[in-house]
Amino acid sequence: MELAKVNIEELEALLRQAGELFQDREAAGCVKIKGEADYVTEVDYRVQQFIRRRLEADYPQVQFLSEEKTNQEIDKSGLVWILDPVDGTTNLIHDCHASCISLALMERSEVVLGFVYNPYSEELFMAQKGRGCRLNGKSTAVSRAARMEDSLIAIGTSPYYKETADKNFDIFKRLFMDCQDIRRSGSAAMDLAYVACGRLDGYFERNLKIWDVAAGMLLVREAGGSVLAFNGAQAGNDMVSDIAAGNSVIAGLLTEEYL
Incomplete structure (x- = not known):
């Protein structure tokens, strides 16, 4: 088809x-x-x-x-x-x-x-x-933010995997000290959509299922942004993924300096 x-x-x-x-x-x-x-x-x-x-x-x-x-x-x-x-x-x-x-x-x-x-x-x-x-x-287009201190970043807490809380919240604290502010919506798809229209400058979360992010990842990329695995490689369409999204600068900063 x-x-x-x-x-x-x-x-x-x-x-x-x-x-x-x-x-x-x-x-x-x-x-x-x-x-x-x-x-x-x-x-x-x-x-x-x-x-x-x-x-x-x-x-x-x-x-x-x-x-x-x-x-x-x-x-x-x-x-x-x-x-x-x-x-x-x-x-x-x-x-x-x-x-x-x-x-x-x-x-x-x-x-x-x-x-x-x-x-x-x-x-x-x-x-x-x-x-x-x-x-x-x-x-729509992703934001043009080029510095973390100018960026509004959405986080995901991976609530089904609370054993990752210490690692996650250490990252959240470091990021909070560096960025403009952080947000937590509770919907990965919505966070990615908001990155795709520039309302959010970046977003990251662990242990996301393919149905959470398949559509949203395409939104971000087609809006001119990047969706990366935590190791900095392009995120694939795996059944479970850890991803960071934003424009190329902010997504890169997230993976290089925080994840």
Whole structure:
């Protein structure tokens, strides 16, 4: 299937429709515990079911990988939809209005299309490989910050891996002393989208799953930014990743001096 055969407008409409499910506070209160600080709600399941049903009907040849399903059968060398139905589930449970839907299309292990939709602000970020990043139809770019002291940096605490807390918070403290300020949203996809439109100058976190970041990484790169592994290499589309994102200067400073 060629990317040209994907109907972008229909996918954007699908995500906006799915986002209406976030408003169901009763469903958001139906919580199951998957692991330490790791939760799933009825909203997660309903959003996944709503999107999956449409994608499988419209694109039956494309595989489907999602946070709330088993994915052992996925062949990443083929075509794969990658969905996080609610990125920021803990925020949803607490009605913090900092959750989003992340959807990406991977072709031969490379992400070629990505969407991040915030149903609370009705902001829809979209990027196609080689065609730039857009927010509600308008082009975006990463910030031009060139010094850490001028930069607003988002952090992720890796809440499912609290054994990394000492290492993480040592980095946070050093970074806080050097940068303008730090932020913690609780949604990796949203943080990457905010890097892609210049609201944040950088972002980093450990132990991120592919559904957390597949779309957001493409947004950043298509907005002119960099997404690096902690060792400074270009981040790949691994099932679990440690990443730093920003413009090339800030992403480089994060990996070289802090990570």
